[in-house]
Amino acid sequence: MPDTVKAAAPSPSSGGGAARAAALAAARTGLLLAAASIAVFAATDVLPGDAAWTRAAPGATEEQVAELRAQLGLDRPAWRRYADWVGGLLTGDAGTSLVNGRPVADAVAQRAAATAALVAGALAVAAPLMLALGWWAGAARRVRAAATAVLTGAAAVPTAVAASGLAALLSGTLGLLPAVSLLAPGASPLDSPELLVLPVLSVALPTALFGAGLLSGAVADALRRPHVADARRRGRPAWAVACVDVLPFVLAPFVRVVAVSAGGLVAATTVVETLFGYPGLGSLLVSAVATRDVPVVQAVAMLAALVVLAGLLAADLVAAAVDPRRGGAPREAR
Amino acid sequence: MRLRSVLAAACAITLAAAGCANEAAPAEETATLRYAAVGSPAATTHDPHGRVANEADYLRFAMLYDVLTVPDEHGEIQPRLAESWEPVDGDLTRWRIDLRDDAVFSDGSPVTAADVLFSLRRIQGKGAENNGRLSMFDLDASTVTGEHGLELATVQPYAEVGAALAALTFVVPEGSDDLTEPAVGSGPFVLGDGDDTTAVLERNDDWWGPEPRVDRLEIIAMADPAARAAAVASGQADVAGSVSPAAAGEHGGTGGLQVVHRPAAVNYPLVMDLGSEPFDDPGVREAVKLAVDREQLVETVFLGHGQVGADIVSPADPSAPDAAPVDRDVERARELLADAGHGDGLSLTLHTTNSYPGMEEAAVLVAEQLQEAGVDVQVEVVPPDTYWAEVWNVEPFYLNSLGGSGFVDFARMALVSDGPINETGWNDEEWDADFAEALATADADERRDRLAGLQQRLADEGGYVVWGTGDGLDLATEAVSGLPTGPGFHRLFIDQAGVGG
Numbered sequence: 019m020p021d022t023v024k025a026a027a028p029s030p031s032s033g034g035g036a037a038r039a040a041a042l043a044a045a046r047t048g049l050l051l052a053a054a055s056i057a058v059f060a061a062t063d064v065l066p067g068d069a070a071w072t073r074a075a076p077g078a079t080e081e082q083v084a085e086l087r088a089q090l091g092l093d094r095p096a097w098r099r100y101a102d103w104v105g106g107l108l109t110g111d112a113g114t115s116l117v118n119g120r121p122v123a124d125a126v127a128q129r130a131a132a133t134a135a136l137v138a139g140a141l142a143v144a145a146p147l148m149l150a151l152g153w154w155a156g157a158a159r160r161v162r163a164a165a166t167a168v169l170t171g172a173a174a175v176p177t178a179v180a181a182s183g184l185a186a187l188l189s190g191t192l193g194l195l196p197a198v199s200l201l202a203p204g205a206s207p208l209d210s211p212e213l214l215v216l217p218v219l220s221v222a223l224p225t226a227l228f229g230a231g232l233l234s235g236a237v238a239d240a241l242r243r244p245h246v247a248d249a250r251r252r253g254r255p256a257w258a259v260a261c262v263d264v265l266p267f268v269l270a271p272f273v274r275v276v277a278v279s280a281g282g283l284v285a286a287t288t289v290v291e292t293l294f295g296y297p298g299l300g301s302l303l304v305s306a307v308a309t310r311d312v313p314v315v316q317a318v319a320m321l322a323a324l325v326v327l328a329g330l331l332a333a334d335l336v337a338a339a340v341d342p343r344r345g346g347a348p349r350e351a352r
Numbered sequence: 353m354r355l356r357s358v359l360a361a362a363c364a365i366t367l368a369a370a371g372c373a374n375e376a377a378p379a380e381e382t383a384t385l386r387y388a389a390v391g392s393p394a395a396t397t398h399d400p401h402g403r404v405a406n407e408a409d410y411l412r413f414a415m416l417y418d419v420l421t422v423p424d425e426h427g428e429i430q431p432r433l434a435e436s437w438e439p440v441d442g443d444l445t446r447w448r449i450d451l452r453d454d455a456v457f458s459d460g461s462p463v464t465a466a467d468v469l470f471s472l473r474r475i476q477g478k479g480a481e482n483n484g485r486l487s488m489f490d491l492d493a494s495t496v497t498g499e500h501g502l503e504l505a506t507v508q509p510y511a512e513v514g515a516a517l518a519a520l521t522f523v524v525p526e527g528s529d530d531l532t533e534p535a536v537g538s539g540p541f542v543l544g545d546g547d548d549t550t551a552v553l554e555r556n557d558d559w560w561g562p563e564p565r566v567d568r569l570e571i572i573a574m575a576d577p578a579a580r581a582a583a584v585a586s587g588q589a590d591v592a593g594s595v596s597p598a599a600a601g602e603h604g605g606t607g608g609l610q611v612v613h614r615p616a617a618v619n620y621p622l623v624m625d626l627g628s629e630p631f632d633d634p635g636v637r638e639a640v641k642l643a644v645d646r647e648q649l650v651e652t653v654f655l656g657h658g659q660v661g662a663d664i665v666s667p668a669d670p671s672a673p674d675a676a677p678v679d680r681d682v683e684r685a686r687e688l689l690a691d692a693g694h695g696d697g698l699s700l701t702l703h704t705t706n707s708y709p710g711m712e713e714a715a716v717l718v719a720e721q722l723q724e725a726g727v728d729v730q731v732e733v734v735p736p737d738t739y740w741a742e743v744w745n746v747e748p749f750y751l752n753s754l755g756g757s758g759f760v761d762f763a764r765m766a767l768v769s770d771g772p773i774n775e776t777g778w779n780d781e782e783w784d785a786d787f788a789e790a791l792a793t794a795d796a797d798e799r800r801d802r803l804a805g806l807q808q809r810l811a812d813e814g815g816y817v818v819w820g821t822g823d824g825l826d827l828a829t830e831a832v833s834g835l836p837t838g839p840g841f842h843r844l845f846i847d848q849a850g851v852g853g
Contacts, residue, residue: 067741073403075483076740077765077773082480117405118397119532125394128547189586197582200388200572200589203550295572295579297393297549305392305575308737309405314394 040335047331054323055107055316059100062312068092069116069310090116103316113313117306122317125302130321133298135207136221136290137283137325139214143222144229144283145276151230153260153268156237166234173228177286181220181293188216199296217294221286228282229275233268240267270337277333281326382567385832385851387411388580388589391573393549399531400522401474403481407593408573410520412551414844415569416537417522418455418463421514422845425838427670427758429514432561433463433523433538437514444509444792449517451500454560457525457536465502469494470526472504483765484772488516509792511799512760519841540564540847549573565834565850577709584609584827590851591835592827593843596709597655600825608830614837616659616668617824619754620714622702622817627777628748630698631815639688642681643725644718646819652717653710654822661818663811666759668821668839673804675811685725699728703743703750707736710822715751718819745775756824756839759807763787767810776815783809 070087078086087093094102106113112122155165189197199213207214240246246263254263288300299318306314391406400413420434436450455463469491476486493505506513524535534543540561541553553569572589574580580592581599585607594617595603604611624631624640631637646660661667662675689698700722704715712733719729734743743750752775754762765771768787769779783806790802810816824843826835834849836842 066737071741074480075403076744077483078480079772086480114532117395117403118399119530120398125548185582189582196586196588198579198586198588200574200583201549203546203552203570292576293579295388295574295576295583297547301392301575302394305394308392309395311394 039338043331043334047327050327051320051323054327055104055320056100058316058319058323059096059103061319062307062310062315063096065307065310067310069312072309073117092116103313107320112317115311115314117309117311117314122313125314126299126317126321129297129299129302132201132207132296133284133287133291133300135214136217136287136296136298137280139218140222140225140283140286141276141280143218144226144279147222147226148229148233148275148279149268149272151226152233152272153237155230155234157241162234162238166231169227169231169234173224173231175224177220177224177289178293180224181216181290184220184223185216185293188219197294199294201297213296217287217290217296220290220293221283224286225279225283229279232275233272236268236271237264240264243267273333273336274330277326277329280329281322284322284325383565383851384568384570385566385591385846385849386570386572386589387591387593387846388572388574388583389593390575390577390580392575393547393573396548396573398534400520400524401471401482401531402478406573408551408571410841410844411593411846412543412553412571413522414519414539414841415541415553415571415847416534416539416543417524418538419519419523420449420451420468420517420521421519423515423518423758423838423840423842425836425842427668427839427842429518433468434517437517439511439513439794440503444511444794445506447504447506447513448497449502449504451502452560453500455538456558457538458542458556458558459525459536461525462499463523463538464499464526465496467526468521468523469496469502470528471523472521474524474529475521482520485520486516488764508788511791511794511796515758515760519844541569544568546570562848564847569846581827584829587829590829590832591849595825595827597657597822597825600657600827601655603827610828610830610832612826612828612835612837613657614756614824614826614839614843616821616839617756617843618654618658618708618710618822619661619665619667619756619818620653620708620711620751620822621661621663621665621754622718622819623750623752623775624815624817625748625775625777626779626815630692630694630700631748633692634813635688635692636694636698637813637815639685639692639725640722640727641678641817642688643685643722643727644817644819645680645721646678648721649714649717650820650822653714654820657825658820658822661820663814663816663818664807665754665810665816665818666757666762666807667818668756669759669803669807671759671800671803671807673808675808682725689726694726697726697728699730700749701730701732701747703732703734703739703747705734705736705739705743705751707739708753711751711753714819718751745773756821758840759803760791763806767814778810778814 070083070090070092074083074086103113114121115125151169155162155169158165185197188195195212195216199217201207241264246259249259249263287298288304291298291301292304303315303318389408389411391408395405397404397409400417404410418433420432421429422432424430433451433455434449435452438448440446440448451465451468457463472486473491475482476491479487488506488510490505490507494503496502528535540556540559542556544552544554546552549572551571555564555567577596578599581595581603583589584592585603600611603609624637626632641663650658650660660677662678664672664675666672702715702719704711706712715731719731722729744752766773766775767778768784786802787806790799790806793799793802828835831852832849836845
């Protein structure tokens with residue numbers, strides 16, 4: 019992560035340069051997406067067994083499994099299956115499930131809203147919290163190492179443990195919230211926001227701690243800059259120092275950390291959705307992996323990759339826009 | 353401000369997909385039963401004849417489609433769509449099936465013998481996916497004899513045709529070859545709204561059978577057992593199917609919740625392969641059977657919600673013998689092992705999986721118990737992915753999960769010499785012949801006696817150690833009544849379950 023933070027956005031000197039940088043970033047995102055598609059395909063291809071094998075009942079003969087495999091089109095070579103899949107994706111066809119023969123897009127669409135609400139809610143909680151905690155740890159002069167260690171340690175608590183603990187406290191002991199988050203069929207998660215609280219907190223808290231650990235370094239660096247000490251000496255009030263002298267230097271790393279955290283959030287939803295019975299994309303992915311329903315795995319994984327890469331792209335563009343060092347200012351070494 | 357717009361952009365990306373959220377379900381005053389069943393929503397299928405991985409799907413099919421016969425709470429076969437099944441010849445290979453004449457599909461067309469034969473053939477055609485469920489029939493030689501009559505041929509004398517047609521013979525209209533989308537059914541409920549997670553079923557007022565006690569049924573597929581129990585405990589569901597013994601203990605009898613027991617629904621026998629050392633020696637098999645502490649296993653694995661077993665593989669089957677309990681005798685086990693040449697110890701690897709609750713604990717406990725008889729057992733736990741490919745029906749010594757299958761079906765698959773999943777290598781020509789003879793015995797009582805004798809012989813000499821069976825445990829609010837309690841697929845028929853009133 020520090021590498022990403024350090025690799026400051028290009029400091030364009032003209033409008034044309036900015037456009038070129040944006041085009042470069044977009045092209046890079048496209049390449050990464052293509053690489054992700056190959057990685058996802060390869061990962062699903064090397065799993066032991068396939069959909070024909072999971073669909074066949076225990077005791078089915080080799081010939082029966084082979085027949086199923088042919089029916090499902092799994093007997094074609096890998097490159098052919100990859101080409102067909104990518105070709106389908108480019109024409110807007112995500113294929114059909116190997117488990118139930120229905121369009122993958124339907125299964126994904128049914129659940130995308132629930133996961134989007136979960137991830138958005140978690141980001142809304144995690145981002146401010148991450149900034150506050152990161153600032154606190156970064157500004158803690160004597161005990162900074164200890165504070166960062168505490169954050170890192172807390173962030174290492176697995177999501178499942180955090181979720182169970184929160185559920186035991188908020189639902190079990192205090193009885194404030196429902197212990198599971200079932201959505202009525204066809205209902206939007208926003209209709210019953212109380213169902214979102216536990217899943218959102220369960221993914222947001224570890225994410226905030228993780229992000230705060232990363233951010234504290236950037237905050238500490240910003241605070242050590244000469245102009246900050248200078249402003250303090252000139253008697254500028256603390257809040258003004260924070261907003262005017264420090265914040266601009268923290269914003270770019272903050273945006274990147276948030277973008278990267280979004281990827282972690284998507285991964286954490288898989289655990290949380292299963293624990294709370296919340297019907298989102300994460301639990302779809304888990305069971306699709308278990309049944310080797312490759313088209314579904316690929317669709318969900320690519321969607322997640324798309325969100326993370328789009329977030330990073332947006333972060334790059336925003337970071338370039340807010341970088342206080344652009345426009346000819348001398349770039350300082352960290 | 354910039355910070356906010358960055359965050360807003362990040363949120364907007366993830367929210368972009370949220371536009372497709374539908375309207376909330378309308379509130380209504382109808383009696384609704386919400387059943388949280390075992391199932392992973394992503395595996396939801398509409399094809400009742402192929403591979404059905406979700407209990408939730410089976411429940412839905414049992415309520416949407418008529419089946420030919422059903423088991424009752426004692427496991428006895430009762431008529432459903434089929435009013436009667438009688439042999440038309442002396443050797444029990446041709447059977448006349450009379451269907452009721454008042455069943456209609458929800459599109460108004462009558463359910464005919466042609467629909468039934470089509471459905472049976474479709475099930476048989478998907479034998480690779482459904483464990484050869486109807487492989488006892490010769491359906492090419494079977495014929496429709498009238499609007500509501502058909503004649504079924506079996507490949508060998510088969511007195512248990514009623515049981516063969518029980519529970520999973522979901523009848524769809526003739527010509528429904530592609531069932532990626534639901535076909536019309538003729539069962540107690542019709543399909544309403546819903547999605548892959550929750551199926552909404554509305555009462556079918558045209559069903560021929562007793563009026564269902566609820567207007568609406570919501571079947572919610574939930575993979576996590578703790579989440580199912582929590583759904584009922586927090587009032588988001590009325591019934592949670594198959595909860596863990598620990599959850600039943602925690603919630604049962606508190607806060608207006610009840611636990612419904614389905615005896616002998618869970619069965620994790622030890623499997624010993626008769627074709628491998630040291631289990632090819634009958635003395636070793638007997639030693640293992642004597643060395644396990646069955647009471648302790650039932651107490652620990654099922655927290656007492658179960659019965660101690662006497663190696664009868666299908667103890668809930670109506671034909672199960674009244675077997676004498678097997679008392680633990682570590683001394684005798686040591687003697688038997690010494691006689692078999694293992695006096696100075698025996699080392700074994702016991703495989704198990706963590707895909708079913710309690711199987712890992714059972715294996716660890718078995719290992720400790722066998723240790724007392726001088727057998728050194730290494731427990732190897734594998735995930736479900738590799739278990740079915742690399743342990744089940746491969747390793748010589750492992751724990752299996754049999755559920756509550758009927759004896760004849762189980763024997764056909766796993767006990768006759770050429771059974772496709774003969775995991776214990778039970779190859780006994782005499783036993784095979786006696787099994788065939790039992791199936792050729794028309795008299796029900798005599799047939800049961802023969803089948804009971806066959807189960808007992810397997811218990812005494814075979815490779816299964818059925819140390820005990822666990823109850824199927826369903827958690828429900830006290831307002832719920834009429835949930836099924838019988839063995840096997842009886843559990844699927846929830847049309848007479850009610851809530852409140």
